[in-house]
Amino acid sequence: MAKSAGSEPLNGPMQRLEQIAHLVRSSRNAFTTLDRALHTLTEVLGARGGAIVLADASPKRQQEWACGDDQRQIIQMGRELVDGVEAHGEATARHTVLPGSRPGRTSEGMVLSTPLTGVQQAIGVMVIFCLKQPPVPLGTALACLNVVGTVLGCHLQTASLQERLKAQPDATSDAAAGLAASYNPDQIVGHSARMKAIMHEIQQAANSRSTILLRGESGTGKELVARALHKLSARRQQPFVKLNCAALPETLLESELFGHEKGAFTGAVKTRRGRFELADNGTLFLDEIGDMSLAMQVKLLRVLQERNFERVGGHRPISVDVRIIAATNVDLEEAVRHRHFREDLYYRLHVVPIVLPSLRERREDIPSLVGYFLARFNAENRKHLKISSAAMDLIVEYDWPGNVRELENCVERMVVMTRRDIVAPEDVPLSMSLSPPPLAAVAETPAPSPETRSSTLPKAVAEIERERLVEALQTSGGVQTRAAMLLGITPRQLGYKLKKYRIAPKTLIG
Ligand SMILES: Nc1ncnc2c1ncn2[C@@H]1O[C@H](COP(=O)(O)OP(=O)(O)O)[C@@H](O)[C@H]1O
Ligand SMILES: [Mg+2]
Structure with a gap:
């Protein structure tokens, strides 16, 4: 017994270091690697939480990552440390009292931090907060941090150089090349437990052919997830076709979905293929399905059951291989109860439901989302706006009835309107929002x-x-x-x- 207790703690960090080295060697995306390394290290040190905050000179896709509990406070420590970070700095440990998420609540523990350093360049900091002594001797923990800080720092430095090299051919056209390199519209930002669970569901569901129903308030990322599901599926090379079922009157919706034959109605001067046909072998995303009329619901149900349909004005059955992803912010159970939505269609669609949480339910993701949008709108507007922690607190506390879409708009307005370099609370345009x-x-x-x-x-x-x-x-x-x-x-x-x-x-x- 004494043997395993003695050898395990020393083996643990070594194995984890190897894991991190492996992550870096096989990395496709430096930021994902960063995030996973942070998780690994937080775990091996038995820490309450951890964060990485990048300094300004680093690539601008995202600036902050966190995991575990007390993320806001730990990120805040990172922000305070990052300004003074030096290329030849070393890992340190100090005792600290962390303000709690609620007034009057504090957590006492030890903060371990290390600079992320590339060659002659400080890239950022990593902060780990432990409530109790790490399960390894402090010297070992600090040595681990030093190694990881340097490995990750060099990795980021290389990734950023590579990115700049890739962007160079376009560099003459405009600064837009820099933007293309730093902003990826498909990225799903969020490290909360809820978002992690969703990422897991996406991975699981992507490759099946089952119908997926995405639920969640407006602006929670349903369309983003629909696209991710398609991109992760074997159908990724095939079309992704979207149709908003609420935007069209019934007759138009029918011919949009199923197409029409020449002469089917006035104005049908030639045969037209519908979205089902256009999406053949790919994915059809039916947005706002809860707003579809009962008559259309019947027609849709028939296609889902029989996998074939006729064009409007046609008689020949057309069969297609389409994966359906539907989305709605309507309370479908309630709609079924009131007979606005057919129960049989409800069960057809409800095979794999994925429910996206509102932003209020995952406030810990707000700082990363703000960082992500800030980088994007800074690049688009050729600005270098930073955000003060007071302004960030205000944003985190706000209720966000319009969810990520509202946050995105808010950051865009903030970047456009703010005249100084650092956003203060009064620059945050919350009051112009929906509510x-x-x-x-x-x-x-x-x-x-x-x-x-x-x-x-x-x-x-x-x-x-x-x-x-x-x-x-x-x-x-x-x-x-x-x-x-x-x-x-x-x-x-x-x-x-x-x-x-x-x-x-x-x-x-x-
Ligand atoms: N997790 C996320 N990470 C990054 N951007 C997001 C995220 N969720 C939503 N967005 C962005 O917010 C906006 C609204 O998302 P969207 O998918 O259209 O929401 P919905 O379809 O639920 O109304 C889009 O610009 C989308 O890219
Ligand atoms: Mg939408």
């Missing part, structure tokens, strides 16, 4: 009469707070920094409160 409901209503609500006055103290306090916020914003003409000053709070606190009470400053003015 600025009844501020006008708030402002116009008459003072409560004694009878209707809020019954509990917290409610009454909230009401007063909201009134004061509205007042201050009106006085300041909607300028948030001034309003915050008037109220004696920081702009960041003001930002939180505006979100909390769903107050949109813009609707208050004029």
Whole structure:
């Protein structure tokens, strides 16, 4: 017993180092390798969580990765360390108290960090946070970090050089070449447990022919996942055809799906193939399937069952080999109950459901998404905007009713509109988003009469707070920094409160 306890801890890191060396040797994507190496190391050190933060000079696809718990706080430590990172730096350990995700909660432990260094260049930092002593001697842990930091740093440096070389032939045309090298529209960003589970489901489902139903609120990435499923399948060389079932009136939808024969209806001057035929051997993505009319549902069900159909105005059955991926944000069970959606079609589609979580349910992914979009819009706008941690906190706390699509738009506006180099909380254009409901209503609500006055103290306090916020914003003409000053709070606190009470400053003015 004593033997295994003695040899295992020393063997463990050695084996893991070999694994990491293997990851690097067989790497196709430096960033995926980085992420996997981080996971491996966090695991071997029994750490609570870990993060990698890249310095500015590194390739700009994504800047931050994290795994485990307390990711935001660990990323934050990484950000603080990355500015001072030096090419000849070494791994260090220090005792630290990490602020918790909720006020008043802290975690005490040890932070191990190492620079990621290439040849004469600091590329970033890796931070590992352990609540208890690592299961290996501290010296061994630091030696491991030193080795991994250098291996990963050199790997990134090489990958970035390769990327630049590849981009060179176009470099004369425009800086757009740099953009092409750094932004990949197919990338699914997210390291939360929920997203990892989804990536796993995608891998599993991609190669079967089963119908897949993608569910989730608007903007959660259903189409992105549909494309990923296609790209990972054996059909990847064949067409991916998309049709939005909500966008077309019924008759048009029918001829779009099944095609039509010449003369089938006025205007059908020649025979036209429908999306089913166009997608033959490939994938047909039926978006917003929950909005399809009952009559179309019957027709679709028939094709799914019999795998053949006729063109509109035609009589010859056409059979195709198509993999169907459907998507909806509608509550299909509810629609079935109300008879807006056919139960038999529901079961046909519901073979492999994949449910995409809202952004609110995976806030830990927000920093990486922001980094990803920031890199993209910076490149598109030829800017070098960075984001302050206060602004990032505000973004992470926000509710994102429009999910990743809303976040993407927000970052784009932020990049276009912000004049300084570092985004402050007041530069984050959250209030322009979809959900600025009844501020006008708030402002116009008459003072409560004694009878209707809020019954509990917290409610009454909230009401007063909201009134004061509205007042201050009106006085300041909607300028948030001034309003915050008037109220004696920081702009960041003001930002939180505006979100909390769903107050949109813009609707208050004029
Ligand atoms: N996990 C993700 N990583 C990167 N981009 C994402 C992610 N999820 C969504 N997006 C982006 O957000 C936008 C909305 O995604 P989309 O797939 O159209 O959502 P949906 O079909 O669910 O409405 C797209 O620009 C998409 O590329
Ligand atoms: Mg969509």
